[in-house]
Amino acid sequence: MTVPAQATRVRALPPARSRLHALEPFIVRERLLDRLPDADGFVLWLSAPYGYGKSVLLAQWAAGVELGGRSIVWLSAEREDVRSGIAAQLALPTAAPWPLLLDELARGDCAVVIEEAEAAGEAVDVLLSGFDGLVALASRGELGSLELPRRFTQGRLVRLAEADMAFTPAEVERLWLQLSADGGTQADAHALWRLSGGWPLALHFALLSGGAAALETLARSLTEALSADLRAELLLIAAVGELPKAAGSSETMQLVERGLAQELTQGYRLHPVVSDALLEQDASAAAEQVTAARERLPWPLWAGALARLDLRSELSEALGADASLLHAVSAPDTWLAWHALAPGGDSAWRRLGEAAARIARTDFTTALPELLALLPDETLSADHRAFVAARAVAALAAARRLNEAEAVAAAASRAAASARLSEAWTLRHALATLHVQKGDLAEAEKRLASLVAEAPRAGVDPTTGLSAEMLLYLTRFELSGDHFAYIAAMRSLVARGPQAGPKALTTLHHNLGIHLLAMGETAAGREHLLTAAGTADRMNALVIGMALAYYDRDLDRFPQLLAESRLWEYDMLTERVAALWLRTLRALGEAERAAEVARELPDGPFVLLEKAWEAHAAGEAALAADRLARSMPAWEAQGAIVNRDYRQHLAAMSFIVLGGEERLDALLALSPQRERLLPMLLVPLASLPRNRPELSVHYPLQEVINSGWERAVTLRRQEVPPLRLRLLGGFSVGVLGEELRLSRRHRELLTLIALKVPRGRWAEELWPDALAKHSENNLRVQLHLLKRELAVQGEQLYLPGDELAHVDSDLGELNDALESEDADRVARLYLGELAPDVDLPAVAEERTVLAAKVVELLRREVADLDGAARRLQRALEIDPLNEELLRQLLEVLLEAGRRSMAERVARDFGRRLEAELGYGLSDETLELLAG
Structure with missing residues (x-):
């Protein structure tokens, strides 16, 4: 996995356009780089005050680590929470738990860099105790970590402190003498080192701005050396902290080129020491630049810049903008900090923003009374009230605080009536979602259908509109249980392709694949799941993986899937993986293994269903019933509505464990697909009532045949594969893919039947020396026995009377080819004599007639020379002493210019004549060869 790396955000910069023309902004310090580790299990710790080049050294080190094939995860603990920052760079949910992050870091072969590590708190120890990869820390002082001493005693900690990172006198002298454009002296260099103490930042800016004197007034030296435009840009970057790339200007790039600003992947920044010094020196000028940059x-x-500069009145004004409300929802903690700083917090607008922020933080107890009081306040715009109400209803519904969600919806009704169509639509969508959460699916379906129809007119973006459609179709499925209707709906949405957006398209393929598999359409279902897996995030990839493992009956994958699910610290996910593992064992009939695995698994609703089967299979009826009874309370304890998938599995297990046709009928009523559900829910075929053979129609045919359920076999007789009968060049007969070993008498009788020899001749052919009444009696006995051998679970599908039915015969294919005069096909099908091992007069007669037909057709079809030669050779193989056929073949070969082959064929034929009949080739044949 490629992880965005801050190390790569520090790009190589061109030489600074200053008095030190040869200076590159970042000096490569091989003395230090050679000391840094690059192997797993090591920790690099750079501890020094501001300005000692920690970030630059780390960036140079990380560039080498990346060249070694690692990905870099780089973050600042001062700017972001370490756990959520790592999650974001790994493309995982920001709330992803530590075990999952540590696993993903190891899988991605990542190195982790944490700047300002003193702000990381316990995250450093969590990372070091669970991740044995390469870690780099940068701090301005000591770290209160318990893991660092352990790494030290293991010899796996490399620490560079202030004294290590300071420039040595020799390094300063070399730099000064090499880079000073006006002939600096050794004495100047030594004075510079004494004043700076080897402090890299001070040295850097002293070299840029004039030597030792500049160290005393660093900020003033920087700004006085710049034009007014560059000074203004420098102050703006200092105030905002990090200027986005999109907001950069030509002045920004000039600062980068001079080494005064650092270019990152997303923007530009100054060193914190420089920023603090500039703002301390001239905060008022910085404030002017921030105020002027409002549109930029x-x-x-x-x-954030206004807050940093403590411009409270201006911040209060900023918090009055529409964008403020969006930020309150997307970054509630930051917004609340600004709200506390700025005056005017008691206005209705600011109180609405505070309510929105607290709802985003799920601080409902504080937020709801205020929001309910504000929603009727018509001094606030209807759009804003509807916006916040929609978010509140959705958040409360997700938290299962349904009554409070309804109260907010009721209070917002007047605002919704006056709001813009798009805001009203969003609130109505939240209300529809609330009805889904309440289990009021009929009302939800009605509202969602209306929303989908109105989305274009309301100006709703396609992705949001699609989410409403997806929820609509899911709600309809929950109402009806109609898998096919849901599949058709998902296919129509997938067909829209790019309009859906990559995330939604992944979900569509996933849902479509699951329902196709549930309906037995395995190939199509797997294709959609594999498509979804290609773009799924890690959690969805896990869900898709467990579905594929189940339908592939891949038991080896489940231990790993279960371990990974536990990394998410999400009980419902782990429970579903565990249940699918047990269900796979059930599908394979491995009850003892299921009992062994089940002992290690917690009792969730689906797991309890599988444990009920395990007890049922072991004959422990009371235990099975108890586990079954505990499943529904376990589901309700999750706080989720009872969905149709669970209801179907519960109903299926209730029938399996407790029996009773009323339970079977309750299961069938859960979907229009009725009987199709049974094999997918692993209802045993043997448990179905024998007076209802129609319930078997979707079970594997071989399973039905093996079951001995004659009525079920009869119902599906059209699906039974034909009898496979081979009579050319040998004899074989196969039923349902297995070859039958017939006695000699039965082979003879079946051949007579296949050749459609009249029944009146069968007894005489088989017993020519017996009395008629004896031979007829023998025939009846042998015919009865043959029929029994060919029967499928008692059903006479292949020999219901005196003629074969539902048969795939090579003789039949050959006769079809002869009738259509397809010579090539005849030559391919005729593998040898008809039933060569059956020695009966009627068969011998048919054998001669058939061979003559084949030879005659092959002789006649001589339109092209190559084809004619092949067919005549085949005919000669069938009738090897036919000299007239030989002469026809020789004529074709000679006409094609193949004399050598003609002479060889004639010699071989002559030898056969001599051996078989005692004479050689005729004069006519010899003359043909001589001519």
Whole structure:
């Protein structure tokens, strides 16, 4: 997995356009780089105050690590939460638990870099205790980590402190003498080192701005050396912290080229020491630049700069913008901090923003009374009230606080009536979702259908509109249980392709694949699941993986899937993986193994169903019934509505464990597909009532045949594969893929039947020396026995009377080819004499007639020379002493210019004549060869 790396955000910069023309912004310090580790299990710790080049050294080190094939995860603990920051760079949900992050870091062969590690708190120890990869930490002082001493005692900690990272006198002298454009002296270099103490940042800016004197007034030296435009840009970057790429300008790039600003992947920044010094020196000028940049900066960055500069009145004004409300929802903690700083917090608008932020933090107890009081306030715009109400209803519904969600919806009804169509639509969508959560599916379906129809007119973006359609079709499935209707709906949405967006398209393929598999359409279902897996995030890839493992009956994958599910610390996910593992064992009939595995698994609703089967299979009826009874309470304890998937599995297990046709009928009533559900839910064929053979129609045919359920076999007789009968060049007969070993008498009788010899001749052919009444009696006995051998579970599908039915015969194919005069097909099908091992007069007669027909056709079809030669050779193989046939073949070969082959064929034929009949080739044949 490729992980965005901050190390790569520090790009190689061109030489600074200053008095030190040869200076590159970042000096490569081989003395330090050679000391840094690059192997798993090691920790690099750089501890020094601001300005000692920790970030630059880490960036140079990380570039080498990346060249070694690793991915870099780089973050600042001062700017972001370490856990959520790592999750974001690994493309995982920001709330992903530590075990999952540590596993993903190891799988991705990542190195982790944490700057400002003193702000990371316990995250450093969590990372070091669970991740044995390569870690680099940068801090301005000591770290209170318990893991660092352990790594030290193991010899796996490399620490560089202030003294290590400071420039040595020799390094300063070399730099000064090499880079000073006006002939600096050794004495100047030594003075510079004494004043700076080898502090890299001070040295850097002293070299840029004039030597030792500049160290005393670093900020003033920087700004005085710049034009007014560059000074203004420098102050703006100092105020905002990190200027986005989109907001950069030519002045920004000039600062980068001079080494005064650092270019990152997403933007530009100054060193914190420089930023602090600039803002301390001239905060008022920085404030002017921030105020002037209102249109240039994204609203959150602008408001953040105002807060950083303590411009409270201006921040209060900023919090009055529409964008403020969006930020309250997307970054509630930051918004609440600004709200506390800025005056005017008691206005209705700010109170609405505070309510929105607290709802986003799920702080419902504080937020709801305020929101309910504000929703009727018509001094606030209807759009804003509807916006916040929609988010509140959705958040409350997701938290299963359904009554409170309804109260918010009722309070927002007047605002929704006056709001823009798009905002009203969003609120109505949240209300529809609330009805789904309540289990009021009929009302939800009605509302969702209306929303889908109105989405284009309301100006709703396609992705949001699609989410409503997906929920609509899911709701309809929950109402009806109609898998085919849901499959058709998902196919129509998939057909829209790019309009759906990559995330939605992944979900569509996933849902479609699951329902296709549930209906027995295995190939199509797997194709959609594999398509979804190609673009799924890690959690969805896990869900798809467990479905594929189940339908592939791949038991070896489940231990790994279960272990990975536990990394998410999400009980419902782990429970579903565990249940599918047990269900796979049930499908394979491995009850003892299921009992062994089940002992290690917690009792969730689906797992309890599988444990009920395991007890049932072991004959422990009371235990099975108890586990079955505990399944529904376990589901309800999750706080989710009882969906149709669970209801179907519960009903199936109830019938399996407790029996009774009323339970079977309750199961069948859960879907229009009725009987199709039974094999997919692993209802045993043997448990079905024998007076209802129609219930067997979707079980594997071989299973039905093996069951001995004659009425079920009869019902599906058209699906039974034909009798396979081979009579050319040998004899074989196969039923349902297995070859039958018939006695000699039965082979003879079956051949007579296949050749359609009249029944009146069968006894005489088989017993020519017996009395008529004896031979007829023998025939009746042998015919009865033959029919029994060919029967399928008592059903006479292949020999119901005196003629074969539902048969695949090579003789029949050959006769069809002869009738259509397809010579090539005849030559291919005729593998040898008809039933060569059956020695009966009627068969011998048919054998001669058939061979003559084949030879005659092959002789006649001589339109093209190559084809004619092949067919005549085949005819000669069938009738090897036919000299007239030989002469026809020789004529074709000679006409084709193949004299050598003609002479060889004639010699071989002459030898056969001599051996078989005692004479050689005729004069006519010899003359043909001589001519």
